[in-house]
Amino acid sequence: MAAAADIRTAIRARALAEGFDAVGFAPAALDRRVGAWLADFLAAGRHGDMGWLAARAEWRADPRAMWPAARTVLALGLSYAPDRDPLELLRHPDRGIVSVYAQGRDYHDVVKRRLKRLARWLHETEGCAVKVFVDTAAVMEKPLAARAGIGWQGKHTNLVSREHGSWLFLGMVYTDLELAPDAAEEDHCGNCRRCLDACPTDAFPAPYQLDARRCISYLTIEHAGPVDPGLRPKLGNRIYGCDDCLAVCPWNKFARRTGEAEFLPRAELTAPRLADLARLDDPGFRQVFSGSPIKRIGRDRFVRNVLYALGNSGDPAMAAEAARLLDDPDPVVRDAAAWAVARLTRPSELHQARHE
Template structure:
C-alpha cells in the first residue's frame, strides 16, 4: 500500500488508528474556548466530529495519511522587499491543491477497494478531520511551534490528505517533536499571532485575516500585512528544517508567472469578471473579488508608492463598502492632501458607517482645514 501511494505521486505516507489523542482533543477544546477561531464558526459547529474520526464515520478503523510536497524553488519572503508587487502564499500560486490531491486520493482509494474489498472515504481538509495530529500519529512529521506539520525529510511545505478505511492496519510509530529551543517561527510572525509556542490565535494570523475573515481588517493589523495579499508564509519560510525541503515537481503546484509577483496596480483594476478569469482554478477565486481587493488596497496603502493614487482613486466609488473603505484608508496613507480634498467632496454623502469611519481618519484636523479653506474661497 505504501509503495502504491508513493508510485501515485505522494511524497510521504503513514498509517494510524482512527482515533485522536486526548492531547489533540483538549487542544481543540482550548482553541475554541479562547475564541481563537474568529469567524470560522464551522470549527465550533463541527467540533464533535473533528475531535473523533469515528464520530465522523463510525466504521473507520484505520487512517492512511498522505502528504504531497509543494516546496518553492525560491525564498517566498524575498517578495516582501518589493512593495508595489503583491505577495501570494506559495500554495495558492497555481491550481487549487484540493482538486489535485482529491483526484490522487480517489485513485489510491479505488486501488485499495479493488485489492482488499474494503470501504473507504477520502478527505482533503474540507471535512472536519484533524489531519495534522493524525499525520503526526502516522509518523509523517510533527506539529511545530507554529502549529503546522513539518518533516525532517520535507520541511514545512506539505499538503495533507487522508483515506479512512474499515481495514485494521498496523499503525506506524508516531513522530516526536524536533523543534527544541528554536523559536524562529514565533519571532517571524508580523502580527504576533502565537500567544505561546504551539498555540495560534487565528484572529491575528495574516492567513486568516486575508482569506477566512469576511469583514474589514482591523486597523491595528493593516500595516503589518505589508504587501501580503493572500496568506502568509513567514512562519513556514524561516523554519530551519527547510534545509531538507525539496522543490516541488508537481505541475499543478509550480507557480504561474502572473501569480508569482503581480503588480498591485493591475490587481486593483480587476472587476468581478476579470477577477474570475485571472483566478480560474485558483483557491483565491473562493474569497471573491471584493475581499481580494480589500487585501490589495491595504498593500497599496503600505507601498509608499504615491503613483498608485491614480490607481486607487476610482475605487472610492466602488459598489462594495469593503473596497471603498480600504481605498479611503490607502489614500490617507499615500497622499494626505488628496485624501483631505476627497473627504470634503465625499464624506458627507457616504452612507456606510465603516467607510464613513475611514473618512474620519487619520487626520481630521488637516482635512477639516482644507474643507474650510475651500468654503472661504467660494
C-alpha cells in the same frame, strides 16, 4: 500479521506510485489532548469567523465520531516546496505576495483526485470501505499526520517534516481495515523559535498556540469584513495568505523543489503588480484566477487585500489607484480604498485624489 504487513507495503507502494511524497498509517483515534486543545481554542474564540470549526468539533476530535466503522487512517503528503525564498517580495512593496500554496493549481483538486484513485484501488483490492478527505471536512489532518509519523506539529502549529520541511499538502483516507500504525513522529523543534519571532502580527500567544484572529492567512482568506485598522499596516504587501512562519523553518533546508507540475507557480502570480490587481472587476478576477484557490474568496475580498497592500506601499503614486475604488459598490472595498488613500496622501492632496 504477515498478510497485514503485506497490505501495508502494497498501500505504501501504490501511494508513492500515485505521486504522494509521504505516507503513514495511524489508528482512527486521536489523543484526548488534541480534543482538549481544540476545545480551549474554540472557547477562547481564537477561531474568529470560522464557525465551521466549532460546528463539528466532536467529529474533529474523534475520527470514529464521524465514521464509526473507521479503524485506520492513511495519511498522505504531497510536497509543494518552492525553489525561491517566499519572503523575497517583501522588499518589493509594489508587488503582491501570494502564498506559495496558492500560486499553482488548486491543491484540493490535485490531492483529492489522487486520493480517490488510491482509495478506489484499495477498495477493489481488499474489499474494504473507504472515505477520502482534503481539509474540507471535519478532520484534523495535522494531528493525524503527526500520529502517522510523517511529521510533527511545530511551534507554528503547522506540520513539519524532516524531509519536506513545512511544505506538505495533506490528504486522508479513512478505512475500516485494521492495520498496524506507524510510530508517531517526535517533536524536533528544540529551542528554535524562528517561526514565532517571524510572525508580523504576533499571532502566536505561546509556542504551539495560534490566535487565528491575528493570523494574516486568516485575515486575507477567511475573514470577510474589514480588517482591524491596527493590523492593516502589518499585512505589508501580503495579499493572499502568509508564508513567514513556514519559510523561516530550518528544516526547509532538506526540502527539494516540488516536481509536481500543477503546483509550480503561474507566472502572473509570482510577482503581480498591485496596480494591475486593483483594477480587476469581477469577470476579470474570475478569468485570472480560474483553477486557483484564490477564486474562492471572490473579487471584493481580494481587492480589499490589494488595497491594504497599496496603502502599505509607501508610494504616493499609488494613491490614485486606490482612489479609483472610493465609490466601489462593495462597502468593505470602499473602506479599504479610503484607508489606502489616507495613508498615501497628504491631507491637502486628499480632495484632489478623490476626484481624479
